[in-house]
Structures are given as C-alpha cells and as structure tokens.
Amino acid sequence: MNLSKANKISIIGNSAAGKSTLSRELGRTLNINVYTIDKIYWLPEWKLRDQISFRLQHNKWLDKNTWIIDGIGYWEELEQRLAQSDAIIFLDVPVELCKKRAKIRIREESRLPNKNITPGCFYNDVKELQMETIVDFHNTFRPKLMDYLSSINSDKFIIINDPIELNYDNKAII
Secondary structure, three states: OOHHHOOEEEEEEOOOOOHHHHHHHHHHHHOOOEEEOHHHHEEHHHEEOOHHHHHHHHHHHHOOOOEEEEOOOOHHHHHHHHHHOOEEEEEOOOHHHHHHHHHHHHHHHOOOOOOOOOOOOOHHHHHHHHHHHHHHHHHHHHHHHHHHHHOOOHHHEEEEOOHHHHOOOOOOOO
16 A cells, blocks of 8 residues: 555554554654544543544544544544545554553653643553453454444555554555
8 A cells, every 4th residue: 555645544453552653653754744533532531522522623633635543532433534534554453462562651651741642641540441441442343343444445444463564664554
C-alpha cells in the first residue's frame, strides 16, 4: 500500500498496540496532522464523554482535507471514519505485547505525562482495567472489527500483526 498518496488515514488497534507511535511517525513523514481519539473520548479522571459531543468533535476532524486519526471511540463514528479513509491500518499485534507495552507506559507516566490522553487521565489509576480492556478488545471487539474490515475494499486496508513490520527506521510501512 502506498501511503504517500493517502490524505485520510485511520490507525486502529488494541490499547498499547503502537497506534500513537505509528501515527506520529506517519504524520511527520507525510506532513499530515494527527488526531487521537482518546483525547475526545475521555474526560478527566477517565469519565466517558457522551456520544453526541464526541461526534461533534470527531466530525470536525473528518471535515478536514487531510488527517491521520488513531483510535477506536464509538462504533458508529468508527464506521464513518473508516468509510472516509483512503487507508486503514489495523495493528493486530499480540495481546501479550500490548500488555507489556501498557505496563511500560504506566511506569513511564510517572516521569513523563502521556500526551495521547486527556489531561487528568492517568493509566496508573486504572492499571487492572487497562489489562482487562486489552484482553476484552482482543476477544470481543476484534472479531466484530475483522468482520467489518472483511466487508470493505481490501485495497484500502492493511493488517499488521508482526511488530517487526512497524520498524520505523526502515520506513517499511510508508
């Protein structure tokens, strides 16, 4: 897939799969603004934003000529985003890798605030829930997502399940 011609890119996957890292790298390389779903999905202290106000902000992003949006959010808006995407990248990496990365992120958070989440949300406050969410995504949400992806044009999406494919040094994905 040649992403250099894509103007609207969705990056989806489990928590701690590497979505934000890939999004930042692609944004720099392609000179496209990156938007993170977690920043509009969550309010401070992990309070879930209502779907209507989420949709309003989400649609502002979709109205732009170019974007990279990473994350899932509400299903209805996810379908809308994927339909408008020129390219969809699904990071379908192993659950154990996501858990390992989540634990690293929790440890690092004490030194450096996570820029990919709403201020006032700290992963350290929801450690156990974070691990449960990773497993639940894989067991429950992933099958639904795979069904949906199988129903759309396969030329516009790529599934990455080998972390080696995310080697940013060699720009393998770009």
